[in-house]
Amino acid sequence: MSAVPLRNNKASATAVRGISVLGATGSIGDSTMDLLRASPERYRVESLTANTNVAGLAKLAKEFNARFAAVADASLLGELRSALAGTGIACGAGESAIIEAAERPADWLMAAVSGAAGLKPALAAVDRGTTIALANKECLVCAGDFFMQRAAKAGACILPADSEHNALFQALGSGNREELTRVIITASGGPFRTWAAADIEQATLAQALKHPNWSMGQKITIDSASMMNKGLEVIEASYLFALSPDEIDVLVHPQSIVHGMVEFTDRSVMAQLGSPDMRTPIAHCLGWPDRIVGPAAKLDLAKIGQLTFEAPDYDRFPGLKLAYDALRTGDGATTVYNAANEIAVAAFIAQKIRFGAIARLVEATMNAFVRGGNLAPLSSADDALAVDYNARKIAATLLPQIALKAS
Ligand code: NAD
Ligand code: MG
Numbered sequence: 136m137s138a139v140p141l142r143n144n145k146a147s148a149t150a151v152r153g154i155s156v157l158g159a160t161g162s163i164g165d166s167t168m169d170l171l172r173a174s175p176e177r178y179r180v181e182s183l184t185a186n187t188n189v190a191g192l193a194k195l196a197k198e199f200n201a202r203f204a205a206v207a208d209a210s211l212l213g214e215l216r217s218a219l220a221g222t223g224i225a226c227g228a229g230e231s232a233i234i235e236a237a238e239r240p241a242d243w244l245m246a247a248v249s250g251a252a253g254l255k256p257a258l259a260a261v262d263r264g265t266t267i268a269l270a271n272k273e274c275l276v277c278a279g280d281f282f283m284q285r286a287a288k289a290g291a292c293i294l295p296a297d298s299e300h301n302a303l304f305q306a307l308g309s310g311n312r313e314e315l316t317r318v319i320i321t322a323s324g325g326p327f328r329t330w331a332a333a334d335i336e337q338a339t340l341a342q343a344l345k346h347p348n349w350s351m352g353q354k355i356t357i358d359s360a361s362m363m364n365k366g367l368e369v370i371e372a373s374y375l376f377a378l379s380p381d382e383i384d385v386l387v388h389p390q391s392i393v394h395g396m397v398e399f400t401d402r403s404v405m406a407q408l409g410s411p412d413m414r415t416p417i418a419h420c421l422g423w424p425d426r427i428v429g430p431a432a433k434l435d436l437a438k439i440g441q442l443t444f445e446a447p448d449y450d451r452f453p454g455l456k457l458a459y460d461a462l463r464t465g466d467g468a469t470t471v472y473n474a475a476n477e478i479a480v481a482a483f484i485a486q487k488i489r490f491g492a493i494a495r496l497v498e499a500t501m502n503a504f505v506r507g508g509n510l511a512p513l514s515s516a517d518d519a520l521a522v523d524y525n526a527r528k529i530a531a532t533l534l535p536q537i538a539l540k541a542s
Pocket of ligand 2: 368
């Protein structure tokens, strides 16, 4: 049984629902809280979490009268306690508190921690067999098939919150698995879509953070500029919907209006469109199996005028090709791809490597990992986390030589 539900599983619910948001202070967290704010009578907030932003977390916890608030940095417990003093809101700090937040009884949980750090908390929610809106693609890429198998076993319902995957989820209902020939996820192309390779190589942090269409957290914005984000999303689509790499295409679409398409055997292609606003896919997940009112701008195609499409350029954006390689290699290679990318992005932010070196570090780490004979099927979260740990170590070791090497 798949953990991503089928449309014909539809069964409407009207009761007040318990909601938890992991990564409440981030960009996806912000969009989610915005939707909850619009209909306070429908939702009761159970848990909210943040990494280090105590003030932001406490503000949200008070506004929504959350039952529990947790901050990942254990040293911030005292600060969080005093910020919540007199409110009756329980709180905790450290990794175990984030896991407790995921374990507490909620009918719907948004998994929006950034990076592989979101894996353990997401699995804690999976094991409760609850409904999870999954924004945190890195945890899926890190844990591979294992994550979805565990979700299916626990009876958890995984709703794709990433805009492209949410689009596929909506379009997939038009046919069955045997009738599907391929899916297409779109990519804006990011700020360097038209740049020459030599200019991309030298791009600065400020340039990488200027996304043309979407307002997002720092890490995913850099991933969009390198198209590593699309690579992560190809892998995410493969695991979410049990698709082979050959069944997943990427199409560059600078306007970010068509988010994803599904092609069926009769050559019908079903697409989902909308303004580039994450509150739309999140609203779809929050309303599921019904539809709720979304706050995004109404799509005005006449005003937009033209929707254009182009093939991705794997030479200027090698990170995208590496994602297909990792997927074909299997056995933890996607975990390595993600871990190396997280190290590379952190190094780029710290100005230790050039922008062009991000993909080079990922490639070198993948090669070293395969050469070392380290690949093996992942059968537990610990397996995935061990590969993640080793890959980070290899990437950190390779970093100085990659930093020195020009393209
Ligand atoms: P963000 O950086 O804005 O927010 C991340 C959230 O996670 C924050 O609340 C932060 O406090 C928390 N966090 C970070 N590190 C943590 C750690 N080690 N332990 C516990 N909590 C931690 O990121 P975002 O843009 O909201 O993205 C969140 C996830 O959603 C990412 O996986 C991203 O790829 C995915 N996503 C984001 C968007 C978007 O539009 N922002 C779209 C699709 C998918
Ligand atoms: Mg996306």
